[in-house]
Amino acid sequence: MSNDSSAKRLRRFRTGGAALFLGSVPVIWLVGPAAAYTLGVIGVAAYLYARDRVTREQYRTLRSQNEAALDARRIIDHGAFPLPRAGGWAASSDLLALLGELTLARRPAHIVELGSGLSTVFLAELLRRHGHGRITSIDHDAQYAEQTRERLRARGLDDLVTVVCAPIREQEIEGARYPWYDCEQLEDVDCIDLLLVDGPIGSSARSCRYPALPVFKGRLSADAVIVVDDADRDDERAMVAAWSADYGMDLEWHALDGGAAVLTLRR
Known part of the structure; x- marks a missing residue:
């Protein structure tokens, strides 16, 4: 996933989370503060989930780029094939x-x-x-x-x-x-x-x-x-x-x- 699409997803969740949180204000008048609190928590949770997911994706991308850079240097220095990628089913x-x-x-x-x-x-x-x-x-x-x-x-x-x-x-x-x-x-x-x-x-x-x-x-x-x-x-x-x-x-x-x-x- 590109950084651009990750940023878009994060903005969407931020917007959705803010809407849910602000939307809880009139709900107080309809069903009471408990429902408003619940919606607010859902909004915050949605934002945190999106943020953490983007962070994990960025980490995987960074690790992949770092391994690719090491592979390139290894080929230049030693004329050797790069190692298979670590992680997943392979050894970390x-x-x-x-x-x-x-x-x-x-x-x-x-x-x-x-x-x-x-x-x-x-x-x-x-x-x-x-x-x-x-x-x-x-x-x-x-x-x-x-x-x-x-x-x-x-x-x-x-x-x-x-x-x-x-x-x-x-x-x-x-x-x-x-x-x-x-x-x-x-x-x-x-x-x-x-x-x-x-x-x-x-x-x-x-x-x-x-x-x-x-x-x-x-x-x-x-x-x-x-x-x-x-x-x-x-x-x-x-x-x-x-x-x-x-x-x-x-x-x-x-x-x-x-x-x-x-x-x-x-x-």
Whole structure:
């Protein structure tokens, strides 16, 4: 939406809100002050809603323009393809910053992520430029997994990443049944130094991300770190709290877009 149309919408809501507020004056004589007060509140609420909506749209536009400017500079400086856009279903920019900080500080030899996409490309770029290591990226959707492979090939990063397609199927894990990645496709995934839990899609079923730690607990290195995206959701909050208590892990909360939790083995 253009700034011009946003401004027009804001002016319309301002006008409507003012009309409702002023129109409440004669209503006092008809139905009493309660109705006048109600109309006034509606008018103010309409104005605030319009203002906040315009602000959110302007923020999204500004963020998009900023990312485009960074992409242009990256092409000029490095002759490299720009990264896919952050946000939406892709990893948010602040999550990528957290992952970058952990990767540079800990130098993981093996990163495993549940859910491929922007984070895969970002982490692979980081490994190529600043250290060593490899990535195993797990996705339930064959088409999306192939899209990630294509993005990696286009940037010459495919030698650093193995993208595994593991469809979601109901299976028994620790005596309970969960819809999760087909464990048979993950038997070779071990020696994990950094585990990113960003899948399966949280809305697909309750507790659908819980099996990640039960499945991979015995394959974590002694200094492994686990990052959980969207940790502010009720399901994820309950999940990381249970992991921390049941598996003896220290837990840190990060106030990112959607929230993130970082768990490490308690010493």
